Amino acid sequence: MVDGLDGCGKDTHARKIAGLLEARGNSVTIVSHPSSRRFGRISKASLQRSGKVSRLWATLFYIADVLVSVRRLRRQEGTVIFVRYLMGAAYLPKPLAPSGYNFFRSLLPFPDVALFIDIDPKVAIRRIEERDYTREMFETEEKLTEVRKVAKSLLHGEWLVIDNSIDGEEPFREVERILREKSIL
Numbered sequence: 001m002v003d004g005l006d007g008c009g010k011d012t013h014a015r016k017i018a019g020l021l022e023a024r025g026n027s028v029t030i031v032s033h034p035s036s037r038r039f040g041r042i043s044k045a046s047l048q049r050s051g052k053v054s055r056l057w058a059t060l061f062y063i064a065d066v067l068v069s070v071r072r073l074r075r076q077e078g079t080v081i082f083v084r085y086l087m088g089a090a091y092l093p094k095p096l097a098p099s100g101y102n103f104f105r106s107l108l109p110f111p112d113v114a115l116f117i118d119i120d121p122k123v124a125i126r127r128i129e130e131r132d133y134t135r136e137m138f139e140t141e142e143k144l145t146e147v148r149k150v151a152k153s154l155l156h157g158e159w160l161v162i163d164n165s166i167d168g169e170e171p172f173r174e175v176e177r178i179l180r181e182k183s184i185l
Contacts, residue, residue: 027078
């Protein structure tokens with residue numbers, strides 16, 4: 001699992017991990033949330049609006065999207081890399097985040113390796129601004145700072161934290177080192 005804030009490099013790291021695994025003959029599927037399936041599209045569209053109702057819709061459809069992915073997981077062959085999975089709970093209103101995380105942590109399967117890609121919100125915003133798409137409701141420095149604080153409070157010893165605040169390959173070399181240490185590679 002690769003999780004973290006918007007703009008931290010989750011999808012990039014997932015693709016690089018998949019490349020390493022595929023080079024060793026493994027079959028790899030990347031499942032990113034919100035997905036391109038119906039629930040994921042509704043969640044994504046809601047994230048591109050503002051207000052409490054849009055946040056509620058984004059949350060409900062995100063949860064549904066993840067649950068559909070988990071159900072389909074049973075039919076997947078090989079390695080599955082989930083991108084944005086449990087740390088979506090950090091985007092809940094702050095008082096609900098710990099309960100939401102604990103609920104889904106107890107309900108959903110936990111992966112062999114859980115990577116939290118950490119990033120300074122200023123760097124995340126710079127990277128987000130380089131993208132060519134509609135910004136989402138949480139993609140401001142202020143909101144990413146809040147979400148990062150909540151996410152870090154939810155991290156437990158089972159999470160491996162990678163600082164991706166610097167540009168270049170060094171953060172991914174750390175991921176590769178961890179995967180070798182865990183005998184994944």
